[in-house]
Amino acid sequence: MKLRLFFIIVGCILLLAGYAHYFTENELFQFITSSIAIVFLAAWLGKSTESVAHYAGDRIGGFLNATFGNAAELIIAFFLVKEGLFEMVKASITGAIIGNLLLVLGLSVLLGGLKYKEQTFNSKLASHNASLMMLAIVALFIPAVFMKELPPIKIETLSIVIAVLLIIAYVLWLVFSMITHRDFLSDIETHESEALWSKSVSMIMLGISTFFVAVVSEWLVHSVHQVSTSLGWSELFVGAFVIAIIGNAAEHSAALLLALKGRIGAAVEIAVGSSLQIALFVAPTLVLISLLMGRPMDIVFTTFELAAIGVATVITISITRDGATNWFEGVLLLAVYLILGTAFFFI
Template identity: 40%
Template sequence: MTLSATNSKLDFHRHGSTTKIVSFCDLVSSVGLVTTEPDEHSQLLDHTRSSEQVSTAHRERRSWVHVLANTFRVIWTTGGSNPLNVLLVFVPFGIVAGAFAVNPATVFLLNFLAMIPLASILSFATEELSAKLGNTLGGLVNASFGNAVEMIVSIIALKNNEIQLVQASMLGSILSNLLLVLGCCFLAGGIKHHEQFFNATVASTMSSLLAVASASLIIPATIYDTLTLKPLDLQDTLLTISRGTAVVLLILYIIYLIFQLKTHSNLLDEENHLEADDQENAHILSPGAAGMLIIIITVTVAICAHYLVKVINPFVEIAHISKTFTGLILIPIIGNAAEHTTAVVVAWKNKMGLAIAVAMGSCLQIALFVTPGLVVLGWTMDRPLSLHFGMFETVAFAVSVFVVVLLIQDGKSNYLEGVLCLALYGIIALAFAILPDHPAGVGGGKVLDNAAA
């Protein structure tokens, strides 16, 4: 029987399988049994192999092109999500300056500017991820990461025992959203529209929660000024009250989330509808891309925040400003710049309900979640962080809440109300610019000072 006939018979019995035939022919040729030239069938098999290799290489090239295209799309979409993202150029400079410990003012300024677009991108990625997770789970994601930058900065400051900076930045973030952001919204919307309307029920609910938060600061301040205890005993009393109050506020925040996302979600239907209309072309990142972006930006924010907090003491000496003013006025700009821009834009578009939801929602997250959460975290870290602020800080917070409650209770706004909010914020900022740092922190006073002695 010839070799060709043998190959044909094997091919017949294998029902078209050619792999085994090629292996048999190669084996026969390798041992020298035959020395025939490749026939037409072998050439066809070689051509098939070459075609498969070319096809595989082509698919690999297409896969890499697809990955690069998606990466470019994510970068382009993320970079264009907010005009503030042009400040991303400061990120590498800030990290390098901090790593090589150059002038403290330079390190602070570069990382300060770098964290503004990082906060914007983190907010954008959080919105993209929450949009894919549904109302309830998405709302929880927003509640957790809505003020992630403030939380990261405060945790690093708390780790470094910068109690004064933590308290000032928390109070400053609340006042910034409550007066500066809301005032700019009222002013911008009022310039274009004679009068704007919003859901008074939602605004009243939010303002009531802020009133409870202000009470949580008033009570420790009152105890501090009324009780006549030894410094160490008074400090322990304030810490005990603050930690218990923090737990109550966290429980209140959980109940508020249930109220907002489940039982009374219909109250926010109008705002949710406006947000969907305003972002109809958004939400184009996949959950995986959004999640990866959140991780990358969070790590980068932590690095920049580490260098910023590290030089805070020499910076305030060089700049001749108080640490309280830095935490109360400057630090909140980092986390609130993106929200400020968004709120003003939607207010200009006559969507005041959404603007108020952005501004006051951020206030509630800080007052009911971030601040008490930091108190509990400080408890576990053995840091004396309390809800005891100085009397001036407590009065400033309470007056701000009172003024905003009066302005929004009628469900409408105009530019004059915006000017009132901005004027009050300017007065408070001026007072803190002149007021020197307390020796032991914003609310620490003689308690912490004597305790340290």
């Protein structure tokens, strides 16, 4: 009954967003309805991936949650690249990384910690995640350092080389974590859960929800530039916080539900794994996609963006390295997120 009501609401919101996009000229109305639609679609996506994860286990399930949870960000970013809004693309990448590390993980740790005094997960996995995030910071830092020393064509070449190396590193990480060392990095506890649908229905739901996320994402991008201009918001703030929060809705719902069920290991896998996927796969992929479109995007991030990613990574490593969490650590993560959000708003 609850699911039926949920899908009725999703259908009504989709119809409203479609009406706003095709039959009105009010871009603020288009932006608001598209944003609300993506949030509900991301919740649908989250339910679908959680159901699929039931049949695949926590490690692969966490990967699926992160992958399809990032579908909204990737699709939105793709259309932004198509429109040539590269600065907003980089801001949305920054926002997605810090949003997952600070907001999604912070809320999961806080709410899970209020229900359970302490939650534990595999500290070895946390250690490897920390090393991968440091790799991402190094890869983003190097082009920014050399930007003033190299001509644009060489910066583009450097960006392509780094993008390819990051994708290779991420693929090898999947081989390491999913195949050769899967047991070594598995969660320290096993958990029983129930799937919402059968395996085949779960896969169908996953495909349909991803399709609608793609459609509505294009509607959102159509209005976002004009809305940011009319409201006086910078592209940096819109990309890093507005679009990132909307795009992170799937991770929010999935990670929070898992944390409240005492499965903080799976919640960490979604939040941190999603950030790693964005930094090591999504961002480099967008660089390569931009080449195919004939409008190359470099991988040079601003000082503000690098500082935000660096700060988010450092505090996440500090909190997760012992393999245990409590509600106060969630407060710390959320405090840093609010500090960064305020700073970005005034830039």
